Amino acid sequence: MADLEELYREIILDHYRSPRNRGELESPPAHRVEGFNPLCGDEVVVSLLVEDGKLADLKIGGSGCSISQSSASLMSAAVKGKELAEVRRLIGTFKGMMSIHEATLGPDGDGLGLGLGGGLDDEDEAADPEPVNLEALGELAALQGVVKFPVRIKCATLSWNALAQGLDEVAAEAS
Amino acid sequence: MTADSSAGTTGTTGTTGTAPAPAPAPLNTEALRKDFPLLARNVNGRPIVYLDSASSALQPHAVINAMTRYYETTHANVHRGVYATAEESTALYERARLVAGRFIGARDAAREVVFTKNTTESLNLVAHSWGRANLRAGDAVLLTEMEHHANIVPWMILSEELGGLDLRYIPIDDDGRLVLDDLDRLVDGVKVVGVSCMSNVLGTINPVRVIADSAHAAGALVVADGAQLVPHAPVSVEELGVDFIAFSGHKMMGPTGIGVLWGLASLLEEMAPFLGGGGMILDVKLDSFRPAPPPARFEAGTPPIAEAIGLMAAIGYLGEVGMDRIRAHELALTEHALARLDEKLGPDVRIFGPPAGVDRGGVISLAYRDVHAHDLAQVLDQFGVCVRPGHHCAKPLMRRLGVQATARASLSLFSDEHDIEVLIEGLVEAGRLFG
Numbered sequence: 001m002a003d004l005e006e007l008y009r010e011i012i013l014d015h016y017r018s019p020r021n022r023g024e025l026e027s028p029p030a031h032r033v034e035g036f037n038p039l040c041g042d043e044v045v046v047s048l049l050v051e052d053g054k055l056a057d058l059k060i061g062g063s064g065c066s067i068s069q070s071s072a073s074l075m076s077a078a079v080k081g082k083e084l085a086e087v088r089r090l091i092g093t094f095k096g097m098m099s100i101h102e103a104t105l106g107p108d109g110d111g112l113g114l115g116l117g118g119g120l121d122d123e124d125e126a127a128d129p130e131p132v133n134l135e136a137l138g139e140l141a142a143l144q145g146v147v148k149f150p151v152r153i154k155c156a157t158l159s160w161n162a163l164a165q166g167l168d169e170v171a172a173e174a175s
Numbered sequence: 176m177t178a179d180s181s182a183g184t185t186g187t188t189g190t191t192g193t194a195p196a197p198a199p200a201p202l203n204t205e206a207l208r209k210d211f212p213l214l215a216r217n218v219n220g221r222p223i224v225y226l227d228s229a230s231s232a233l234q235p236h237a238v239i240n241a242m243t244r245y246y247e248t249t250h251a252n253v254h255r256g257v258y259a260t261a262e263e264s265t266a267l268y269e270r271a272r273l274v275a276g277r278f279i280g281a282r283d284a285a286r287e288v289v290f291t292k293n294t295t296e297s298l299n300l301v302a303h304s305w306g307r308a309n310l311r312a313g314d315a316v317l318l319t320e321m322e323h324h325a326n327i328v329p330w331m332i333l334s335e336e337l338g339g340l341d342l343r344y345i346p347i348d349d350d351g352r353l354v355l356d357d358l359d360r361l362v363d364g365v366k367v368v369g370v371s372c373m374s375n376v377l378g379t380i381n382p383v384r385v386i387a388d389s390a391h392a393a394g395a396l397v398v399a400d401g402a403q404l405v406p407h408a409p410v411s412v413e414e415l416g417v418d419f420i421a422f423s424g425h426k427m428m429g430p431t432g433i434g435v436l437w438g439l440a441s442l443l444e445e446m447a448p449f450l451g452g453g454g455m456i457l458d459v460k461l462d463s464f465r466p467a468p469p470p471a472r473f474e475a476g477t478p479p480i481a482e483a484i485g486l487m488a489a490i491g492y493l494g495e496v497g498m499d500r501i502r503a504h505e506l507a508l509t510e511h512a513l514a515r516l517d518e519k520l521g522p523d524v525r526i527f528g529p530p531a532g533v534d535r536g537g538v539i540s541l542a543y544r545d546v547h548a549h550d551l552a553q554v555l556d557q558f559g560v561c562v563r564p565g566h567h568c569a570k571p572l573m574r575r576l577g578v579q580a581t582a583r584a585s586l587s588l589f590s591d592e593h594d595i596e597v598l599i600e601g602l603v604e605a606g607r608l609f610g
Contacts, residue, residue, distance in 0.1 A: 004557050008608060041566040041579045063579060065549035155549065
């Protein structure tokens with residue numbers, strides 16, 4: 001069960017059992033975004049407070065599986081208090097790590113040995129995001145085991161997508 | 176096809192003493208398992224334990240071979256060509272219609288069985304074609320709290336289009352059974368009742384006949400979702416007393432891509448087409464068209480021909496095993512599974528739905544400690560166990576149960592006591608991992 005232990009690393013279980021930055025911020029002034037995973041019913045509520053070009057505060061609400069909850073908790077710890085540009089860079093890096101591009105497609109094209117190429121070569125896949133700098137991710141790198149379980153990627157990225165949406169909405173309001 | 180010989184192997188010793196005395200001859204699951212090539216597969220180094228038939232069943236050789244043979248020897252479009260294979264193909268497709276109708280006791284299958292894509296499309300067809308013509312703003316539609324989204328959302332879409340329907344729900348009790356005490360009041364003034372024959376989450380087999388009688392007394396039609404019951408128990412539309420019933424091929428060991436809508440001919444005759452295109456018309460002019468009679472009226476475009484033939488083979492397979500024996504097997508195994516889960520895991524496991532009995536099918540939704548269903552299913556996968564985590568497309572029911580998701584193990588004619596032991600082994604490991 002090496003893959004499973006890779007997936008459920010101790011740091012992930014720790015953040016699942018003792019989530020950081022739980023709760024909601026008063027809105028307004030904070031901005032509130034909900035994220036849903038329609039596949040499993042996981043829900044996340046991200047409250048974010050942007051001040052002076054920084055993500056001054058954020059809280060995580062909602063409930064879900066260990067991957068969605070620990071990812072949200074790890075995210076909150078990683079981005080809180082950071083400059084917005086750095087937050088966005090981190091979102092990009094994290095989502096780059098969650099790309100299933102290389103993990104699932106084998107050389108025969110279908111990855112399952114069914115002999116089905118279908119003309120879909122690796123080059124046809126969505127363009128690679130920027131190379132992933134795992135060191136820049138710090139503790140977040142613990143979530144890389146999720147990539148081996150593609151269905152769970154949506155769990156891991158749920159809170160990140162909500163945060164990205166929240167930042168976009170705050171930026172749109174400000175302009 | 177090995178179903179015949181295996182199904183005929185009876186009197187196997189060593190079966191549990193839990194089956195009721197007058198039960199049909201027990202199934203020889205060991206022999207039946209050989210009919211399913213996918214069961215030979217290992218997953219994560221363990222033999223696959225397939226407990227997800229409520230989501231989609233596996234296919235026996237009989238189905239796969241019938242479809243392959245059809246493609247290799249016969250395929251042509253139906254209702255069009257006059258060459259030999261086109262005639263054969265058409266005959267097979269129409270024969271599949273009769274077989275599907277006879278399977279549910281339809282009197283006039285040639286006119287009353289419509290092939291669709293799946294249960295969802297069948298239910299949408301009713302809401303779209305019958306509902307749009309017969310419902311007006313403010314009309315009441317009665318559903319149940321345990322309906323699958325497929326029998327809720329089409330009515331909601333219609334409600335938005337018509338300017339608001341009065342959507343009512345038959346509630347459930349804490350055992351997951353429908354509460355019918357208030358049925359007469361709920362059904363009063365209702366135009367259509369949508370009810371699941373068997374819950375895809377709770378396993379509850381609903382008293383559809385009782386509901387149908389009340390509905391008809393109130394002047395309402397009944398649309399039954401048969402997706403879970405039709406594959407697992409003998410079903411007769413006359414005994415159920417419904418006006419429409421929908422079910423899917425892939426949940427009854429047939430292929431994906433084919434479903435059935437059965438409806439009373441008198442109702443189908445009055446309904447407008449669902450999709451427009453080839454095959455569903457009598458005549459088309461530059462400014463108008465005349466629709467074909469049912470069922471062709473509802474089968475626009477080239478239909479799922481090979482899938483219909485695969486469905487016919489699946490029905491043949493189920494028939495040879497015997498629906499009454501399948502039902503008895505799954506009931507006994509459900510009883511065994513619930514007892515074993517309780518014995519091994521006690522209060523750590525919460526089972527949703529009624530206790531095993533005549534109103535309970537082989538769908539076992541559970542929660543284990545506070546481990547999320549997604550995590551349970553992930554750990555179970557390491558044991559080769561396939562279960563479905565999630566809300567099972569029944570979010571109103573999930574809210575009623577006060578949970579976000581459950582892990583659902585669902586039984587099949589080939590499921591056995593060993594499958595249940597591996598399930599328990601996996602749950603224990605999940606408990607250890609998440610402490």
